[in-house]
Amino acid sequence: MGEANTDYCMALVRGFDRDRYIADLYAPADLRGALFALHAFNIEIARVREAISNPMAGEVRLQWWSDALIGEARGDVRANPVADALLEAVERHRLPRETFFALLDARIFDLYDDPMPSVNDLEGYAGETSSALIQLAGIILTGAADRRLADAAGHAGVAYAVTGLLRSFPIHARRGQCYVPLDILAAHGLSRDDAVSGRVSPGLRAALADMRNLALEHYERALASLSGANPVLLPAFLPLVLVPGDLKRMSQTHDPFIEVPAMPPIIRIWRLWRGAGALRRAF
Numbered sequence: 001m002g003e004a005n006t007d008y009c010m011a012l013v014r015g016f017d018r019d020r021y022i023a024d025l026y027a028p029a030d031l032r033g034a035l036f037a038l039h040a041f042n043i044e045i046a047r048v049r050e051a052i053s054n055p056m057a058g059e060v061r062l063q064w065w066s067d068a069l070i071g072e073a074r075g076d077v078r079a080n081p082v083a084d085a086l087l088e089a090v091e092r093h094r095l096p097r098e099t100f101f102a103l104l105d106a107r108i109f110d111l112y113d114d115p116m117p118s119v120n121d122l123e124g125y126a127g128e129t130s131s132a133l134i135q136l137a138g139i140i141l142t143g144a145a146d147r148r149l150a151d152a153a154g155h156a157g158v159a160y161a162v163t164g165l166l167r168s169f170p171i172h173a174r175r176g177q178c179y180v181p182l183d184i185l186a187a188h189g190l191s192r193d194d195a196v197s198g199r200v201s202p203g204l205r206a207a208l209a210d211m212r213n214l215a216l217e218h219y220e221r222a223l224a225s226l227s228g229a230n231p232v233l234l235p236a237f238l239p240l241v242l243v244p245g246d247l248k249r250m251s252q253t254h255d256p257f258i259e260v261p262a263m264p265p266i267i268r269i270w271r272l273w274r275g276a277g278a279l280r281r282a283f
Contacts, residue, residue, distance in 0.1 A: 005085040006033040009040035012082070016043045018265065022272050023238035027141060034093055034140045035235065037085035041065075042133055044082055045103070049110050058111040062104045069097050093140045102128045113176045115192040118183045119214065123158050130164075131157025137236035148229055155222035156240045162215040163243045166208065166250055170259045173198065184210050198257050208256055212247045219243045223282055231283045234276060241275025242268070 013021045013036050024035040045065065052058040068077045068087070078084045089095065106128035109116075116122050134153040139145050165172070165179045172179060173196045180195050187210070188203035195204065222240060226233075245263075253260050263271075 002084070002088075005081040005088075006036060008081040009033070009036040009085050012036075012040045012043055016047075018268070019239040019242060019272070022269055023235045025235075026238060026276060027235040031140055033085065034089035035137055037082065037089045038095075038133065038136055038140070040082045041086045045107050046110075048107070052111070055111040059108060062107060066101055066104050069100050089140070093143070095136055095139055096145075099132050099136060103132045110177075113178075115178045116181045119181045122162070122179065122181050122214075126158040126161035127154055129157070130161035131155075133157070134160075134236050138233050141232050141236055142230055148225065149233065152222050152225035152229060152233075152237070155218040155225055156237055159215045159219035159222055159243050160240055162211060162218070163246050166211055166215070167246065167260065169208070170257050172196075173257055180207055180211060200255055200257065204256060209251070212251060215243060215247055226279075226282050229283050231280060233283070234279055238272060238276055238279060241279055242271060245271060 010021075010032075013024065017039055020035075020039045024032050024039065027035055045062065048058045048061050052061065065083070068080075068083050069090070071077075077087070090097065090100075106125050109125060116125070131154045134157050135145065135150060138149045138153060142149070169180075176196050178192045178195045182192060184207050185191060185195055188207045190201075190203050190207060194201070195207070219240065222237070226237065249263070250256075250260055
């Protein structure tokens, strides 16, 4: 993998996804470039909504990545440092392209303001995005996929994704997006419009508490699934250790439409370091 591309991807991950950047540093040096490429790709995809003027333009961008993965993209794909690094990682580590295609399809949801229909749909969305990244990272680290990795990645991805969506709830609400499933909202007498209205209510607080409980349930199931797993998987799962602390901090806020202040970077790094030791014991 070209050193310039690796440096570019590393800087992108360091700047926009510090949790995964720190986790990637726990990987063997010869594997970090592929992990940086994978996570830089995720950043590019996750930022499509902010870079477009309309959803169709976003779909075109996502389609470009799909075409790049099958060699049909227009222009010089290799001139894009993230695409070049990603394609090299896919080829070197035999990463399943169908996983990337499913991830890109799932990300189309982000481009529109449609509500999340159900908890099952939310888990599916998280599985095809966050869980897929963990599983792909696991393949890079171990050289193969297995059932235990898939199970643990599935639960870990849902826990981490739902926690991230909860952190971003105020941002999504301001632009009319709602990732809180309609069945959770309905259970508390709420609609999608209530969830993005900016009005705090006991029902909304209860719905968000259900979301936190969902994330915590998957967190605990992920840890159970990791028992006896290969310790080299640590970098793929390390961000998971931040979930309980983030959920606790969000549970203490009185207004869910106000963003919870970011944890100081040094504290977050310390928690990842401490969590690495705990996670090693879980394997």
